[in-house]
Amino acid sequence: MSKPRSRRGGGRPTIADVARKAGVGAITVSRALREPGRVSEDLRRQILAAVDELGYVPDPNARALASARAEVFGVLVPSLTNNVFAEVVRGIYDSLSDSPFRIQIGNTHYSGLEEERLLQVFGSQRPAALIVAGIDQTPGARRLLENAGCPVVQVMETGPDPVDMMVGFSHLDGGRTATEHLLQTGYRKIGFIGARMDPRSQRRLAGYRAAMEAAGLFDPRLVTTTPVPSSVSLGRELFRDALAKMPTLDGVFCNNDDIALGVLFECHRASIGVPKQIGIVGFNDLDMMQVSFPSITSVRTHRYEIGTLSVAMALAAIAGNRPQQRIVDLGFELMRRESTAR
Amino acid sequence: MSKPRSRRGGGRPTIADVARKAGVGAITVSRALREPGRVSEDLRRQILAAVDELGYVPDPNARALASARAEVFGVLVPSLTNNVFAEVVRGIYDSLSDSPFRIQIGNTHYSGLEEERLLQVFGSQRPAALIVAGIDQTPGARRLLENAGCPVVQVMETGPDPVDMMVGFSHLDGGRTATEHLLQTGYRKIGFIGARMDPRSQRRLAGYRAAMEAAGLFDPRLVTTTPVPSSVSLGRELFRDALAKMPTLDGVFCNNDDIALGVLFECHRASIGVPKQIGIVGFNDLDMMQVSFPSITSVRTHRYEIGTLSVAMALAAIAGNRPQQRIVDLGFELMRRESTAR
DNA sequence: GCTAATCATGGTAGCGCTACCATTTGTCTG
């Protein structure tokens, strides 16, 4: 009784099965599903009924092969656990959840080589768009992006020379603004504490340095950094190092909020008054910054929006209308709180 | 001069180009890349040289279509920003980074319906394996998993009835252990504070309740929960609610570490002594728990290992040797710290 | 009223790869 199935394939219904059941050509089924406007009302109804009855689901692999284009967004981030990128990725997911696009995330581990390798892998499937964190691609990675044959959005930062499109903000300005705030509040011996000094951290440091030099207060001994990945406990340790090096420290600009929280805890532990003896500023403005005691001043960045906007721009480009503005600076906002309120 | 390229396709080299250049059949190239052992040393060298020279990269879509199997791991998690799942996902990525497998993550937003939809999407590409968080799939989702035709690993929890394999631990035991620790330390009016009460949170609550009932101390007014997503600031708010409801509270078991941190901050703010007046226990043991002041007792869970082990089990199953032990309980560890040291 | 443009549909021929089934050669057994 069972009709003979082809030897390969899992026996799932194919577009030909649907076409047969609906009494139309396979190509019409294909069109009914992808460009409903090009198929007459009548046939469309019949076809959708057949699709439903058979439980037909198009095979994305066959589709990608035939059309030389996979319905996949490739996303490259340097870390999955860093809340900053997690928020960007969340924005990307939320913006794509009602679209046919699937998402493939690559974790570069802050390595240019790994980024190139992943770009190669991603490129081989002809993705619909690529979203990559950062603007400091290796020459090889940049070439891969330029030849990807799809919209590319660089996110997290803005810069002068986009591969295609960019959504981010200026980390240098962010670092400078944070430092200037400490200076304006009256702090003088302001340290910089940073872990995992990736290019964006470097630019925040550059912003700090610019502000300190403008005030005639820069001293290299005020800077404490490490390549080790950032964490709250590391923030505590680095702060102790900084204090040992420079006991008269009266403020710190922390490269991120984890570090800032570690500093705050160490202040509690060592009975150092915040904001009286030490002012603390963080970066990113995670939720906990406003809850801590004292609450911590931080530079709010629009991470989720970076994700959603990058998708919107990529989708527009896919649809054929590239946004006029290819570089979008979403800015940042200094959130003044108790940790610098003296 | 230019040899005519086929009208479709991006003009990238194909397996036929490599075969021609190496002077062998296409199928031999295919084998040289996938099962090197089955091709003679000589040919293999020639083929790899041709691959290199042409810059050939296999098309994963064509491969998936021809072999009815995509080299993709589908991963389903309820949240991308929750550090707990981020760690699991990181373990998955690290274990798969040297393999040919790509990863596709789906975000279910804690919704069974969304989980079913994503399972449908993932299933349509015939993934090599599926890793899903949780054991409380809807009947529809469960059916999709059973018919996926690939290894399936349910992670985060263990339970009696796996679809295929399981890696996790008992949240009920975790909740009970945390609560018993508070009881043994002498706390009596112990509250439970939890946000986003997903099935795992419910079971931690059940563990709390079991311990409290065993001690004859359970009182429903000690329990404060909300379906709202968890955050540090929410922890603070819920703790205030809990105190308002039950001013004599002398301990809290927090459903996770964010909540615990919020509670700690509120204690600082309201000058409530920790651990003297209130004992605090968190869940998951994020890095910051050991750094906070006072440091916070928490139940350490092995999230990264859940990720790596789930991949190892899936890979073994793909290779044909399913692990004997299909359910692996990775347990947890109570980390006693200052917040309960009285 | 006749040609030209538009619309709705279908047939054919791949997309780039691998499963399946030869074929050839070399090696082992009795």
Next chain:
DNA sequence: CAGACAAATGGTAGCGCTACCATGATTAGC
């Protein structure tokens, strides 16, 4: 040394879908 068997290689025929190019039917234009 014949027959059996394994190892190395290749040819063919799809996998399930869509791009491209017809085809016939309708409408528009002058």
